[in-house]
Amino acid sequence: MNKPFVMPSATVRIDVDYMLDFLKRLIEIPSPTGYTDQAVHFCGRELERLGVPFELTRRGAIRATLRGAGPGPARAMVSHLDTLGAMVKQLKDNGRLALIPIGTWSARFAEGARCTIFTDRGSYRGTILPLKASGHTFNEEVDTQPVDWTNVEMRVDAFSYRCEDLRRLGFNVGDFVAVDPNPEISPRGYINSRYLDDKAGVAVMFAAMKALADAGQKPTVDTYMLFTIAEEVGVGASSVLHGDIAEMVTIDNGTVAPGQGSRESGVTISMADSAGPFDFHLTRRLIELCETNDIRYERDVFRFYRSDSASALEAGNDLRTALICFGIDSSHGYERTHVNALRSLAELSCHYLQSDVLFGRDVRPLGPLAGFPRQEVETADPAADEGDAGAAFPS
Incomplete structure (x- = not known):
């Protein structure tokens, strides 16, 4: 493989206290897909405070601009x-609400959750419960009923015992429901919360922007910091890109589970997900940056997973994509990661932003064969395998 020259990165310091404070404030803002305006305003105000120019799409995806030190193909993170x-599916005759999920997650993690329901007249509090919630009434059936969204309902904190009560109070089919995140950061650095996917990734990007600004540094080339608003339903980065962007690095969660390589510390670099392999050269550039700058990393492949990279490519954007992750345990449930993973990701992000571009020819969407990279297949060093040589070829 051809290895482009990598510019040494200027020293930057990640303000971990800033990153965690930003994360805690953002997590507390309800933003299920389709109800993200408040989170967009929060991030917009912080970008203004940092002095980073930005613009919004019609629906609220954010494209912030970091001007580069020199010309070249534009990048994005x-x-x-x-x-x-x-979301409310039905007003039930017992005065409770039937629900459908927004995004893909198990009703197992909804049972017992406290929530806020946003109606046209204002918000209410409530609890998601299994249909058979009382052991004193249903005995062992509380443990044997199936786990499914048709087997849970929302009990609202209001006098509602009939469908007519719900209508009188202003509840409607289609009302949004936000489940409480319940964040907790332990003295040992563990971060437990719902929605670390992907508000932790947003916090990492803001920490990287602040670190560059504090150090008086610029990215190598113009870089667009993108914050999308519909990734959990598969739309993601489909409408916030433009043709000048040649490389895009996505920051999202890596699944910590048996059979996976992701860890709750360091960086996880995804080689492929359900949408296919990530760009060969961009992925190996990120690995090279980890090794050069002593950032611990793991490689992983995700079978039941997709990210903003997939939606960008499916929308017809011709760009190199990669995915770097903070490992989280119990993804799409009550999630856990560690502050070391977020710090490592922010450091890698800064190194990437200050590294040389992969291929200058990528400034044009179409070009000649000259300058196009190769994926060379080199013969492995025989000396590295000599321990097995005797067994394979006995004398």
Whole structure:
């Protein structure tokens, strides 16, 4: 493989206190897909405070601009503001609400959750409960009923015992439901919360922008910091890009589970997900930056996972994409990561932004064969395998 020259990165310091404070404030803002305006305003105000210019799409995806030190193909980094949630499916005769999920997540993690329901007249509080919630009434059936969204309902904190009560109070089919995140950061650095996917990624990007600004540094080339609003339903970065962007690095979660390589510390670099392999050269540039700058990393492949990279490519954008992750345990449930993972991702982001561009020819969407990279297949060093040589070829 051809290895382009990588410019040494200027020293930057990640303000971890800023990153965690930003994360805690953002997590507390309800933003299920389709109900993200408040989170967009929050991020917009912070970009203004940092002095970073930005613009919004019609629906509220953010494209912030970091001007580069020199010319070249533009880059992008992206994370998403929207989260999982629920929506009212039916006003039930017992005065409770039937729900459908927003995004893909199990009703198992909804049972017992406290929530806010946003109606046309204002918000109410409530609790998501299984249909058979009382052991004193249903005995062992509370443990045997199926786990499914048709087997849970929302109990609202209001005098509602009939469907007519719900209508009188202003509840309607289609009301948004935001589940409480319940964030907790332990003295040992563990971060437990719903919606670390992907508000932790957003916090990483803001920490990287602040670190560059504090150090008086610019990215190598013009870079667009993107914050999308519909990733959890598969739309993501489909409408916030433009033709000048040649490379895009997505920041999202990596799944910590048996059979996976992701970890709750360091960086996880995804080689492929359900949408296919990530760009060969961009992925290996990120690995090279980790190794050069002593950032711990793991490689992983995700079978049941897609990100903003997939939506960008499916929308017809011709650009190199990669995915770097903070490992989280219990993804799309009650999630956990560690502050070390977020710090490492922010450091890698700064190194990437200050590294040389991969291929100057990528400034044009179409070009000649000259300058196009190769994926060379080199013969492995025989000396590295000599321990097995005797077994394979006995004398």
